Amino acid sequence: MKLLLVLLLLLSNVSWARGTGDLGIIIERATGSVKVVENSGNTVLGTITGLGDLSHASAVYSRDARYAFVFGRDGGLTKIDVLSKTLVNRTIQSGNSIGGAISQDGKLVAVSNYKPGGVKIFDTETLDLVADIPATYGEGNLLSKVIGLVDAPDQIFVFSLWDAGETWVVDMKDVKNPVITKFRDIGRNPYDALITPDGRYYIAGLFGEDGMALLDLWNLDKGVKRILPGYGKGQKKLPVYKMPHLEGWAIAGNYAFVPAVGLHEVLVINTLDWTEAGRIPVHGQPVFVMARPDGRHVWVNFAVPNNDTIQVIDSQSLKLVKQLQPGKGVLHMEFEPRGEEVWLSVRDKNKIQVYNTTDFSVKAELYADTPSGIFFTSRAHRIGL
Amino acid sequence: MKLLLVLLLLLSNVSWARGTGDLGIIIERATGSVKVVENSGNTVLGTITGLGDLSHASAVYSRDARYAFVFGRDGGLTKIDVLSKTLVNRTIQSGNSIGGAISQDGKLVAVSNYKPGGVKIFDTETLDLVADIPATYGEGNLLSKVIGLVDAPDQIFVFSLWDAGETWVVDMKDVKNPVITKFRDIGRNPYDALITPDGRYYIAGLFGEDGMALLDLWNLDKGVKRILPGYGKGQKKLPVYKMPHLEGWAIAGNYAFVPAVGLHEVLVINTLDWTEAGRIPVHGQPVFVMARPDGRHVWVNFAVPNNDTIQVIDSQSLKLVKQLQPGKGVLHMEFEPRGEEVWLSVRDKNKIQVYNTTDFSVKAELYADTPSGIFFTSRAHRIGL
Numbered sequence: 001m002k003l004l005l006v007l008l009l010l011l012s013n014v015s016w017a018r019g020t021g022d023l024g025i026i027i028e029r030a031t032g033s034v035k036v037v038e039n040s041g042n043t044v045l046g047t048i049t050g051l052g053d054l055s056h057a058s059a060v061y062s063r064d065a066r067y068a069f070v071f072g073r074d075g076g077l078t079k080i081d082v083l084s085k086t087l088v089n090r091t092i093q094s095g096n097s098i099g100g101a102i103s104q105d106g107k108l109v110a111v112s113n114y115k116p117g118g119v120k121i122f123d124t125e126t127l128d129l130v131a132d133i134p135a136t137y138g139e140g141n142l143l144s145k146v147i148g149l150v151d152a153p154d155q156i157f158v159f160s161l162w163d164a165g166e167t168w169v170v171d172m173k174d175v176k177n178p179v180i181t182k183f184r185d186i187g188r189n190p191y192d193a194l195i196t197p198d199g200r201y202y203i204a205g206l207f208g209e210d211g212m213a214l215l216d217l218w219n220l221d222k223g224v225k226r227i228l229p230g231y232g233k234g235q236k237k238l239p240v241y242k243m244p245h246l247e248g249w250a251i252a253g254n255y256a257f258v259p260a261v262g263l264h265e266v267l268v269i270n271t272l273d274w275t276e277a278g279r280i281p282v283h284g285q286p287v288f289v290m291a292r293p294d295g296r297h298v299w300v301n302f303a304v305p306n307n308d309t310i311q312v313i314d315s316q317s318l319k320l321v322k323q324l325q326p327g328k329g330v331l332h333m334e335f336e337p338r339g340e341e342v343w344l345s346v347r348d349k350n351k352i353q354v355y356n357t358t359d360f361s362v363k364a365e366l367y368a369d370t371p372s373g374i375f376f377t378s379r380a381h382r383i384g385l
Numbered sequence: 386m387k388l389l390l391v392l393l394l395l396l397s398n399v400s401w402a403r404g405t406g407d408l409g410i411i412i413e414r415a416t417g418s419v420k421v422v423e424n425s426g427n428t429v430l431g432t433i434t435g436l437g438d439l440s441h442a443s444a445v446y447s448r449d450a451r452y453a454f455v456f457g458r459d460g461g462l463t464k465i466d467v468l469s470k471t472l473v474n475r476t477i478q479s480g481n482s483i484g485g486a487i488s489q490d491g492k493l494v495a496v497s498n499y500k501p502g503g504v505k506i507f508d509t510e511t512l513d514l515v516a517d518i519p520a521t522y523g524e525g526n527l528l529s530k531v532i533g534l535v536d537a538p539d540q541i542f543v544f545s546l547w548d549a550g551e552t553w554v555v556d557m558k559d560v561k562n563p564v565i566t567k568f569r570d571i572g573r574n575p576y577d578a579l580i581t582p583d584g585r586y587y588i589a590g591l592f593g594e595d596g597m598a599l600l601d602l603w604n605l606d607k608g609v610k611r612i613l614p615g616y617g618k619g620q621k622k623l624p625v626y627k628m629p630h631l632e633g634w635a636i637a638g639n640y641a642f643v644p645a646v647g648l649h650e651v652l653v654i655n656t657l658d659w660t661e662a663g664r665i666p667v668h669g670q671p672v673f674v675m676a677r678p679d680g681r682h683v684w685v686n687f688a689v690p691n692n693d694t695i696q697v698i699d700s701q702s703l704k705l706v707k708q709l710q711p712g713k714g715v716l717h718m719e720f721e722p723r724g725e726e727v728w729l730s731v732r733d734k735n736k737i738q739v740y741n742t743t744d745f746s747v748k749a750e751l752y753a754d755t756p757s758g759i760f761f762t763s764r765a766h767r768i769g770l
Contacts, residue, residue, distance in 0.1 A: 019449030020405050021405055040449055218701060294768060316603060378766040381722030381763040
């Protein structure tokens with residue numbers, strides 16, 4: 001009997017054995033759980049529960065594409081195994097957090113915190129604390145909320161201080177001695193940031209003034225430069241229903257496609273000189289503006305009251321080529337790694353839709369409880385994701 | 386006793402269960418085998434034998450990052466399981482072949498053949514023949530050698546005909562009815578080709594005349610355009626010890642770094658207008674010119690008699706920043722997906738060296754029998770690889 005149990009256990013383990021390159025997770029906001037999915041046959045493989053408050057949650061992957069690190073709003077950092085579909089480890093590392101990043105070598109996971117303001121860095125193997133970087137400013141006794149945390153090449157993390165208007169570059173090559181380079185006066189209230197797919201340019205959006213703050217990580221001595229003086233002007237014209245996500249910037253060829261703040265427009269930016277190259281009128285206030293992996297199309301979702309719609313822009317003609325209406329609460333999109341299909345979470349319908357990106361047909365619909373973020377394991381191999 | 390055997394078998398299976406995102410293979414030319422490796426701890430996990438003639442072999446990966454399809458010179462197409470480290474299936478599909486590609490959706494693997502000249506397309510699950518595309522030309526009774534086969538977005542394969550001077554675009558959306566678009570008179574004797582990382586531009590090198598043939602896959606109606614009129618001129622000046630591999634082009638920002646044919650130079654090309662932007666003198670005739678994933682450095686290896694050396698170019702200053710001498714027969718390089726380390730095969734020393742790409746220190750040395758190509762599973766998620 002005992003032997004039979006052992007056998008059954010082993011059998012259940014054997015069923016794990018599969019490639020992990022086509023796996024992913026879907027955040028279920030309301031239930032503090034994630035669905036484990038695969039994008040070859042487009043199916044749900046299982047559910048992992050007990051991840052706490054997952055509103056605004058995001059995730060990064062280990063370099064072997066087996067483990068996800070999920071950053072919850074409640075300060076929870078949870079390590080899950082998408083192969084065995086189990087929760088491996090969990091730590092409440094702060095009172096309120098807003099995202100994280102994984103180091104180039106995959107050994108460190110960093111979390112940016114609102115409360116207490118700062119960044120904590122953990123060992124990805126054990127979730128032991130490796131470095132604690134309080135976001136001090138002013139006389140040194142104030143702590144700033146931290147936003148826009150990303151990883152960069154050479155074991156670097158970059159993030160910005162909402163209250164202080166600073167960007168910090170942290171070199172973690174020596175984990176015992178983080179080397180911090182601080183850039184002050186980057187602009188008032190940076191609210192989010194992004195890093196270009198090559199890991200070279202870090203760009204922070206400013207809530208407190210117009211324009212954005214650009215840092216060239218290859219030329220730190222040149223300091224932070226203000227770009228796109230008109231960016232953010234929309235704030236004064238229309239109420240902003242949802243701050244756009246800067247991580248969602250689409251880079252296609254030399255153009256970046258960017259959600260305009262508070263306007264029904266997608267901005268086109270020339271990345272050669274970081275000037276505005278055009279504006280495309282769209283259906284609502286854009287939230288995520290994401291390029292298909294080949295850069296030929298750019299998919300856009302919108303803030304309420306237009307969050308039932310998706311628009312697709314051709315990056316060559318800058319014209320709309322398609323409009324879809326998946327339903328209320330389209331919160332996130334994730335392309336399969338080579339771009340043939342895209343997954344959309346439709347929160348209010350409790351479902352995921354998978355579209356073919358060439359003919360826009362629906363290839364699959366999956367059930368998920370109030371789904372938001374979708375994250376595929378191919379992110380493990382991308383800089384800044 | 387039988388139960389014990391079953392148990393042992395199951396146990397051995399359980400030991401497979403791991404993430405496949407950090408796996409890879411190394412081609413062992415002389416022994417017709419591949420080493421299965423992992424790049425988190427930099428170790429060899431096992432050897433798979435029986436793959437036939439592996440001179441000039443290359444490989445692509447299934448979308449779940451579990452199976453590799455290895456293209457041998459003897460026309461052998463071998464499917465191996467890098468998770469269980471076993472040979473799954475093998476077919477001798479022609480008399481002489483030169484590489485292959487996997488479709489965007491991962492369901493089709495295509496092989497380009499010298500003899501008989503053409504492309505055969507197989508089901509990745511079974512290796513059953515799905516389509517046979519003979520490279521007919523002239524009166525239709527001649528068959529051309531096929532080179533430069535790549536995959537492109539929208540289920541497309543692209544390749545060129547050495548004897549005919551043609552480029553063919555094959556749309557496989559309907560596997561029963563491949564739609565072939567032929568471009569004639571692209572130039573004499575295309576010898577190799579590449580596709581840009583976004584899958585937009587296909588560029589064939591010409592052996593029979595100077596210049597290269599560029600096809601914009603987003604604008605097929607514009608036809609093939611001749612670019613870089615000086616490219617190939619080197620042939621007249623120096624004997625060419627080894628034709629450079631075009632697949633190795635490095636794209637960093639708006640520059641492409643390209644091996645000059647027969648010259649001790651790396652060409653810099655402006656990809657905005659496909660004109661020459663500069664030339665960098667190097668140690669020998671370059672073979673592979675490869676960008677670190679962040680594009681900041683470009684690594685170059687060389688043809689005999691300089692194939693014991695590696696040079697590293699800074700893509701911003703266009704200056705050499707490092708020279709390494711791993712030993713005779715440095716045949717191939719493969720960067721880890723986020724670029725922190727690079728693996729070099731040093732054939733004549735029967736070893737693989739793993740370098741840190743920031744401080745150029747050697748992090749590991751592994752034994753392999755006359756190693757050549759190195760292919761990591763992260764290629765599964767890239768267009769054209």
